[in-house]
Amino acid sequence: MRYVVLSLVRNLRKHLSGVLAVALTFLLIEGQIGVTTGLVSLMSWPIDHSEADIWIAAPGTTSCDTGGKIRRGWENQARELQGVAATDSLISAYYNWRASDDSIRLIMVLGCSLSQDALGPANHLAPGQQTLLTQPDTVIVNQSDQAALKIRGIGDRGTIGNLEVRVVDFTTEMPGVTGPYVICSQRTARRIFRGFRERDTTFVLVKCRSENEIKPTLSELEKNEGISCFQSSAFSLRTRLYCLSTTKAGIALTFIACLGTIAGGLVLTDSLYTVTMSEAKQFAVLRALGVSLMQLRSFVLKQSFLVWIAGTAIGIILVSVAGIISNAMGVAFTRSVWSLVLSIIATSVMSAVAGLLALRSLSSSDPNQLLR
Incomplete structure (x- = not known):
C-alpha cells in the first residue's frame, strides 16, 4: 500500500483527472437524486406538513x-x-x-x-x-x-x-x-x-x-x-411514486436522471481506465523484473480504491456546496442517507469496473510489446 500511495503522489497530475472524474460523477448522481426527490417531495407537501397520522380518502x-x-x-x-x-x-x-x-x-x-x-x-x-x-x-x-x-x-x-x-x-x-x-x-x-x-x-x-x-x-x-385509508408516511411515498411513474413531468425527470447517471458512469469508467493504462510501461517493467501478475492486480485495484476515496471525499464537499447554492436559488434539493449510500456504491462499482478492465488489458498484453 505504501508503494501505491507513493506512486499516486509522484504521479499526482496524471491521476488528478481520475479523482476529478470520480468527484464529478458523484456530484452528478447525488445531484440527480437530490433534485428528483426534492421536486417530487413538493407533490406530497400537504401530507408532510400536516399533523395527521392517518388519511381517509375516496x-x-x-x-x-x-x-x-x-x-x-x-x-x-x-x-x-x-x-x-x-x-x-x-x-x-x-x-x-x-x-x-x-x-x-x-x-x-x-x-x-x-x-x-x-x-x-x-x-x-x-x-x-x-x-x-x-x-x-x-x-x-x-x-x-x-x-x-x-x-x-x-x-x-x-x-x-x-x-x-x-x-x-x-x-x-x-x-x-x-x-x-x-x-x-x-x-x-x-x-x-x-x-x-x-x-x-x-x-x-x-x-x-x-x-x-x-x-x-x-x-x-x-x-x-x-373509503381508502393510508398511514401518512405511506400516503406521502405513494404520492411521490405516482408523480414519478405516471405524470409526464415525473417520467421525463426520471429518464433524464437515469440517462445522466449512465453517461457519468461511462465517462468515469473511461477516465479511470485511461489513467491506469497510461502506466502500462511501468507495469511492464515490473513484470520484466519478476513482479507477479497477482501483485500487479493488487496494485491496480488498490490504486483505483485510493482514487475513488479521494474523489468521493471531494464529491461529498461539492454536493454540500451544490445543496447550499440550490436552496439559496429556491430549487428543491433533498439530501438523505440512502441517496448518499447509493452514490457511494455506484461510484465504487464504476471505479472497480475501470480497474478490472485495465487489469484485463494488462494481463493479455506481452511485456515486450508494452515496452516498445
Whole structure:
C-alpha cells in the first residue's frame, strides 16, 4: 500500500483527472437524486406538513392531488375509535386561477380548518395569517408564485372558478410543482367548489393518541367500505411514486436522471481506465523484473480504491456546496442517507469496473510489446 500511495503522489497530475472524474460523477448522481426527490417531495407537501397520522380518502385515490369527494361523517366515526385523539378535514382540488389580465394558471386549492387543534397544512401559517383567512373569500399564496399568478401585492384580487378572491398575505414555505398552492378557509373552498356541500370533504385527517395506536386504528378504519385509508408516511411515498411513474413531468425527470447517471458512469469508467493504462510501461517493467501478475492486480485495484476515496471525499464537499447554492436559488434539493449510500456504491462499482478492465488489458498484453 505504501508503494501505491507513493506512486499516486509522484504521479499526482496524471491521476488528478481520475479523482476529478470520480468527484464529478458523484456530484452528478447525488445531484440527480437530490433534485428528483426534492421536486417530487413538493407533490406530497400537504401530507408532510400536516399533523395527521392517518388519511381517509375516496376509493381509488392514488395521491394527495387526486382525491375525490367523501362524507365528513367519517370524521365523527373515526373520532369514536379508542386510539384517536383528534380528527380534521381537508378540501383540495385543482382549479383555474384567472388573474386581473385574464391570464389563466392551474392551481391547487387547499381548504383548511383554522381552529387551534386543526391538523391540516394551515398549521405552518402564523396565527395572524390564519385569522386573516377567516375573512370571506380570502386566500394566501406562496411569495415565489406572485409573478405566475400576476399578483402585485397584498390586496390584489384573482378569480378561482366563478369566485373573486382577495390575497391577504404571502408565505415562503408552500412551493408547488404542477401548480401553485393556494390556501383558504373551508368556507371559501366550498364557495369555490359549488358541488361541495357542508357535509362533503376531500380528506379526513386522523391524529392518534400514540404511535402504537396508528396501526390498530388504521386496521379498524380499513374494515369500512367506500373509503381508502393510508398511514401518512405511506400516503406521502405513494404520492411521490405516482408523480414519478405516471405524470409526464415525473417520467421525463426520471429518464433524464437515469440517462445522466449512465453517461457519468461511462465517462468515469473511461477516465479511470485511461489513467491506469497510461502506466502500462511501468507495469511492464515490473513484470520484466519478476513482479507477479497477482501483485500487479493488487496494485491496480488498490490504486483505483485510493482514487475513488479521494474523489468521493471531494464529491461529498461539492454536493454540500451544490445543496447550499440550490436552496439559496429556491430549487428543491433533498439530501438523505440512502441517496448518499447509493452514490457511494455506484461510484465504487464504476471505479472497480475501470480497474478490472485495465487489469484485463494488462494481463493479455506481452511485456515486450508494452515496452516498445
